[in-house]
Amino acid sequence: MKRFKFLLPVLFIASLFLSFQSVADNNPKDKVLLTILRYVLTEGHYHPTEFNDAFSESVYNSFIENLDPSKRYFIQADIDEFSKYKLLIDDQIKNEDLTFFYLVYNRFKERANETKVFYKEILANPFDFNIDESFDMDYEKSPYASDKGQLIEFWRKQIKISTLAIFYDKMKEEETKFEKDSTYQIQPMAVLEKDSRDAVSKNMTEFYERFDELTYADWFTTYINCITEQFDPHTSYFDPSIKKKFDQSMSGKLEGIGARLQKQNEYTKVIELISGGPAWKQGDLEVGDLIVKVAQENGEPLDIVGMRLDDAIEFIKGPKGSNVILTVKKIDGTTQIITITRDIVELEETFVKSSVVKKDGRTFGVIDLPKFYIDFDETNFRNSTTDMVQEIERLKKENVEGLVLDLRNNGGGSLQTAIEISGLFINKGPVVQVKYRGVKPEVKSDIDPKIQWDGPLVVLVNELSASASEIFAAAMQDYKRAVIIGGKQTYGKGTVQSVIDLNQYHNLNEDIGALKLTIQKFYRINGSSNQLEGVHSDIILPDRYTYLEIGERDEKNALKFDKVAPADYTVWNNYENFDAVINSSKKRIALNTTFNLIDENAKWLKNAQDDTLIYLNYDAYKKDIESHEELASKFKAIKDYTTNLTFTSPIYEQTLVLNDTSLAEKREAWHKNLKKDIYIEEALNVLDELTIKPSYHLVKN
Missing domain, CATH: 2.30.42.10 (PDZ domain)
Structure with missing residues (x-):
């Protein structure tokens, strides 16, 4: 990060010293923070956003939405008053002017205090759950209340939703008690309704107690992060x-x-x-x-x-x-x-672990890598590279014929270990390209010609495999070293962040916090960015996240996909039937009833997520819930799925398991999950079919 420090000119530091003396209000730190942030973001961010009217409008919308996401506090007259600043926030930031923030913050506190009164008035009277009414929870599309009367009506419906949810649960409890004991006297509905209102009232009181504990600094941090998030979703301020x-x-x-x-x-x-x-x-x-x-x-x-x-x-x-x-x-x-x-x-369970699996008389290894970890603070630090080397060597002693490397839900970690682990499966060569703003990308390579594992390899990913996971999977795909199997595409995070201590840029006797800043972008060795696109699997397996908004592409202000020149690399190309195995798997998946059910479930989940209408009539509410539960029951077979595979610990671990009941329980749980895992099963099917060219073995020997 030394390179970044030189981006801040000496004149900027000097100007800050002068600005401290001219601050007129009681919050000089806030104004200084604005100035420092603007310069650090502008000079240090990989792809800085221009401070203009479009930027101003985005900050405006974000701050109001962050304070009042459910439109419970502000009325339309407030929004009309705020809107005169919609295109002025960029100028205010440049001039260390917090007028917009103070106006919205103070009005928010005022409106929040008003709601403390009328929520109690609403809960003072019983709700009628026989009335046919509903409420749409899609707050993005709903308007602000036109006046306080309409705002109170919004609150009435939202509080009624909370009360109805508790009332429904209490009714179910009563029915269950009666089913178990026919002599049980079910509580009158009026009593249950009153108990439900009391529970909501208690929750609301506790909510406002916590709300009142929030400080000015909490809300100001929210405003600052509405500014930083305009640059990208991973740039954020830490107070x-x-x-x-x-x-x-x-x-x-x-x-x-x-x-x-x-x-x-x-x-x-x-x-x-x-x-x-x-x-x-x-x-x-x-x-x-x-x-x-x-x-x-x-x-x-x-x-x-x-x-x-x-x-x-x-x-x-x-x-x-x-x-x-x-x-x-x-x-x-x-x-x-x-x-x-x-x-x-x-943390032990976030480290590499492996299992030996028997399939049709053959032996394979499954390696689980939850993250690419490294610890520079320890003299003899443990890291994922050395652990991976050790695990591969242990599996070799088991005479495994192929490996499945499971990177599902692996959110990333160390770039260094991602490069080193890639090198365990290829001869020396480029693995990833890393680019700072305004300069040519730097090719990061594995420089060790040793190959730790030269047999068949399948890499299992999903939509939550991100960052370093994507670097590794992309390298294996570009070299054609492994078959990538899993979700439609990985998460799509192709950026790297660094935490900048902001105190190095001022001489105040106060701590102003730090900034997590996006400073680099990753590119595959084929020249494509991982950003937004992620890694598209060679074999796509349906899963419940397929149609949901869950990746980088669904984040606000995410950096764009782009390309650079490809690096110079040689495809591994030692599989005899690479494409044939992929086609075989695709045909198998298309005919698999469980995978078809998973895809149907994924489409249903997307439709269910888009359904935002809540019924406030008890019978309609109950019918809606029971309808969802009935449809959901159709997909229970997915969880009941099991395979005929057998998973065991490697020989070295079997002795440890005998002497460590905690480890034994963890491995038993993992192996049980693996046996029920249709994705692992298909990855092993692919591994079973993959064959290495005889000529490669001749050269190797």
Whole structure:
């Protein structure tokens, strides 16, 4: 990152020192931050966005949407007043002017305080669930309330939705109790309705308590990130408190459920399951799920919709052995209650691991690589390259005839290890091209002529394989070294970021945080960018993410796809039947009833995701849910699928498993999942058919 520092001229630093003396208001740090950010973004970003009227309008829309995604607070008169700044924000940033931010921020606080009054008034009276009415949750298309009266009506319907959801659950509980005991007296509907309103009232009170804990700095950070996100989705500002969390090193274990969560509008969304963690082992929680309620064991569910992500995580995590009950909105629109026993999430399970599989009398190896990891802070650091070498050597001793390398859900990691691991499967040569802004791309090569594995290789990917995973998969595809099988395309993240400490550019006695900045772009050795396009599989396997918005291409302000000149490389070209195997697999997939069902399910999921209408009549609401559940039941056969394959630990690990019950449980869970994995099965089918040219063996020997 030394190159970047020279992009900031000395005159800029000097001008900042002078600007500190001329700040007139009580927030000089904020104005200085604006100036520093503008220069760092303009001078350091790989593809800087121009500060103009279009930029201003995007920041305007983003900030208002971030504060009020569900249009619960602002009315049309507020928007009309704000709109006079729509094309002026770029000028305000240049002039260290925060007028727009102050206006919107102060009005937001005012409107939020007003809602504290009328939500209580709404919940003071019973809801009539017999009235035929509905509410469309597509907030992007819905207008702002024309006045406070209409705003209160919006709130009434949204609160009624929350109450109806709880009421429906309580009715189901009562019916279940009666089914188990015919003498049980079902609670009157009026009592259940009152209990449901009380639960919503409690949730709302707790929501506003947390809301009031948010500081000015929290909201200002939101505004700043509305500016940074215009450059690309991976460029973001860390205020000092967030930067501190970012800097904290992992202790090696964490007690919780083993899921990475992200804020999506008002929801807490699952974006990754940690391999070997409690949620991964339990099996019901999936990437894309929205967590709407959290309950502790024997406790009442807490509604976390609208809650800050940090607060939501505090309720979800907890001590080893305790249970957390999550109410989850699945990507098919159904609701599921999932109980997960918290455990220690060990980093060990994010390391390379392998399994030996028997198929029709032949032996193959499956290697799972959850991420491309490296640790420069340890003297004898463990990294994915050395671990991969070791795992391949162990599998060679098992006399495996081919390898499946599983990169599904691998979000990337170290560029260095991606290059080194690529080198384990090819002779020396280029692996990836890395380009800074304004200069020619630099070809990064494997310089070691040794090939660790020269046999058949299949690489398994999906839509969540990103960054370093895509570099490796692209290299294997360009060299024709491996068959790439999996999702229609990988995630499509072809950029690299660096964290810049902003304190090096000022002389204030305050910490102003850091900026995660996109500084480079990756290109394949064939010249194409991984950006947006990702890696298109040689063999496409239908999966539930096929039609959903989940990749880089669906992110706002993502950098564009482009090309550079190809590097000089020689295709491996030592398979005897490469194209024939791919065609054979495609025919097999087309005739596979389970894959056809998965594709049908994926299309249904997309339609369900687009259905935003909520019925506020109990009977209609119940019918809608039951209809979704009935349709969802059609696809249960997908989860019930199993193979006749047998997976075991390599010989070296079998002794460890006998002496380590925890490891034994983890491997048992993994092997159980592998046996039910239709994607692994088809990858092994491909591996079974792949043959190496006899001439290659002659040359090799």
